[in-house]
Amino acid sequence: MLVNSRKAAWAEADRLFPTDYIKNDRASKGAGYDIYYSTSDDNQSWISDLGDRLELNICSKRGVESINIYIEEEPEIEAEDRWNSEDVRHLCIRHEFYTEGDTRAYSKMLDMVDELEPTTANIYKVAMDIAKHSKDQPPVESVMFILKREAVMTFYSLNM
Numbered sequence: 001m002l003v004n005s006r007k008a009a010w011a012e013a014d015r016l017f018p019t020d021y022i023k024n025d026r027a028s029k030g031a032g033y034d035i036y037y038s039t040s041d042d043n044q045s046w047i048s049d050l051g052d053r054l055e056l057n058i059c060s061k062r063g064v065e066s067i068n069i070y071i072e073e074e075p076e077i078e079a080e081d082r083w084n085s086e087d088v089r090h091l092c093i094r095h096e097f098y099t100e101g102d103t104r105a106y107s108k109m110l111d112m113v114d115e116l117e118p119t120t121a122n123i124y125k126v127a128m129d130i131a132k133h134s135k136d137q138p139p140v141e142s143v144m145f146i147l148k149r150e151a152v153m154t155f156y157s158l159n160m
Contacts, residue, residue: 109126112126113126
């Protein structure tokens with residue numbers, strides 16, 4: 001059996017294990033991993049927490065049946081969008097944007113890029129400024145698309 005979290009593994013163990021259970025500190029210390037024994041006096045079943053899986057050893061009149069619940073935890077994935085004025089400057093040159101603005105306005109727009117996170121609202125602000133200062137004023141949606149595609153980079157980190 002395969003689950004994607006320790007919580008799900010213990011939920012399956014609760015469903016499959018025939019009785020309540022309690023951790024046995026002495027057995028756990030000797031084994032080097034946590035061992036949980038049945039709380040019922042007439043049932044000798046136990047659970048071994050082996051880290052990457054739970055091993056249920058269920059005792060019955062037929063013998064001991066072992067059930068492994070494997071845990072393949074999915075990592076927590078964080079994504080962070082970043083942009084910088086140099087990439088926006090190159091984008092403006094490549095697409096012939098900001099041809100109608102002066103150096104002061106252009107520098108102010110590039111400073112805005114360095115100061116703001118590339119959220120949708122901030123991409124809109126920068127795109128509006130670029131469109132306003134570009135020949136034939138391209139649609140702001142098009143400038144936003146180009147900014148997102150060519151200037152915003154997404155960095156991912158995995159937390160296991």
